[in-house]
Amino acid sequence: MFKSLQMGIFIFLLASILTMGGVGYYYWQWSQNRIETITANNTKLEQAIELSQQTVKQQQRNLEIQANRLKELNTNLNTIRKEADHMRKLLSNHDLSNLIDKKPSLMEKKQNDANRRFNEELERLTDPESYHE
């Protein structure tokens, strides 16, 4: 009776130890896998953060470049518009009919010079090489 009780306790303890060992081993393996996954995830997330930071930095740089160039473009466009306005004002401020009537040869020379200059400017403007500025 006593012996069979002892045997029962022994078997129970052995079974408990084996179960606990199995559970412990399973938990250790599971936790190792988990740590591995988490470490890999962490690395990937760090990479992703770094990549997104680089992208943001790059976008900021691009915006800065564009803003600077846009400022330059607006200045150039204003100069071009001013030049066009200047010619319009010049013509409206002078009575061409009267000037041609009074000084025909002088005006003829001026007109021809202006035409030549205009053509030269247009040629310069449309020169494909000038697009590489």
Place this chain on the structure above:
Amino acid sequence: MSKFFLVLSMTIFLFGCETSKKIELQTKGTPINIIHPSPPSQASLEDYKVINLNNEVVLRLLYPEKTDGEIDEMLKDLQTQIILIAVTPKDYEKIINNAQEMKRIIAEQKEIIIFYKKITREIEKSQETCC
């Protein structure tokens, strides 16, 4: 005893529930947002009148002192046609203004093309050297 097995099975079951998902990283190229400058303002061109002068009118203008008979004689002698296209000073001004307007548009378009060339080149360069 049954409590022990219950706790044991619950522990195993709960451990099994808690898993870590693997993160999948996807890298997608994002297009560069380029600011679009406003296009040149529309060309406002003015209409002008062209006057065609034929032989007779030209001769009458060039030789106002000649009589009708003399002009007729000159016309008979004329082997080739003299045709002049004339504009009034006001219309001449309009032609100049129109030409200036065309020049302005070309110049502005050119500046915009240069703008795009510059920024795309600079952005490419900065991406090469960046980070």
